[in-house]
Amino acid sequence: KQEVTQIPAALSVPEGENLVLNCSFTDSAIYNLQWFRQDPGKGLTSLLLIQSSQREQTSGRLNASLDKSSGRSTLYIAASQPGDSATYLCAVRRARANTGANSKLTFGKGITLSVRP
Amino acid sequence: KAGVTQTPRYLIKTRGQQVTLSCSPISGHRSVSWYQQTPGQGLQFLFEYFSETQRNKGNFPGRFSGRQFSNSRSEMNVSTLELGDSALYLCASSLGTVDTQYFGPGTRLTVL
Numbered sequence: 001k002q003e004v005t006q007i008p009a010a011l012s013v014p015e016g017e018n019l020v021l022n023c024s025f026t027d028s029a030i031y032n033l034q035w036f037r038q039d040p041g042k043g044l045t046s047l048l049l050i051q052s053s054q055r056e057q058t059s060g061r062l063n064a065s066l067d068k069s070s071g072r073s074t075l076y077i078a079a080s081q082p083g084d085s086a087t088y089l090c091a092v093r094r095a096r097a098n099t100g101a102n103s104k105l106t107f108g109k110g111i112t113l114s115v116r117p
Numbered sequence: 118k119a120g121v122t123q124t125p126r127y128l129i130k131t132r133g134q135q136v137t138l139s140c141s142p143i144s145g146h147r148s149v150s151w152y153q154q155t156p157g158q159g160l161q162f163l164f165e166y167f168s169e170t171q172r173n174k175g176n177f178p179g180r181f182s183g184r185q186f187s188n189s190r191s192e193m194n195v196s197t198l199e200l201g202d203s204a205l206y207l208c209a210s211s212l213g214t215v216d217t218q219y220f221g222p223g224t225r226l227t228v229l
Contacts, residue, residue, distance in 0.1 A: 031215055032215065034217065034218065036220075041205075041225075042222060042223070043121075043207055043220040043221050043222045043223050044207065044209070044220040045220070046217050046218065046219060046220075049217045089160065091160075093215060104150075104162045104165060104173045104175065105150070105162060105218065106162070107152075107159060107160040107161075108159070109159040110159065
């Protein structure tokens, strides 16, 4: 059974700091990994998706890396801003069997980030 | 392009009642997934539909059911509501079953 862990549960940093959010997973047989952002009481916004064959993806100030063999992914946020304050979740999709079974997304519990002005 | 929409946004029900939640995916998306989010358990997968067929199911009791229509719109139903069913129910759509998922704003269900 795939388990996804995000530590710490909460993080507070001053504005302008570069930071790294970690995500670890127990089963390295993954199809892809996705990072999301969730604002309080809202749905999830997709940030980056990394296929199992890729090492990293970049979008603006965000960079996500994937190391399947060690079961780890990191989300790097450059020059953090107060508007980056939110909960960041990673989700892993297991490698798809021929029948398409067991291809659901498994989520971590998220890291709540607070960026202080 | 319009995003994923969910209705209603808020619901208050009492124990024993049943509820139906609706999700309209992004136009052209054929896969719809449902999740339950609670503070204690986080996001938990309920089920996934693709072209009107349930492709995957999470570990929830049979009181939780869903379906998908030919226009890809989806509904989920919870019967005999329990206090523990209070949660944010999120729907996500994607082109296929392994593509980027786009989430709706959720339906906040409160069971009294």
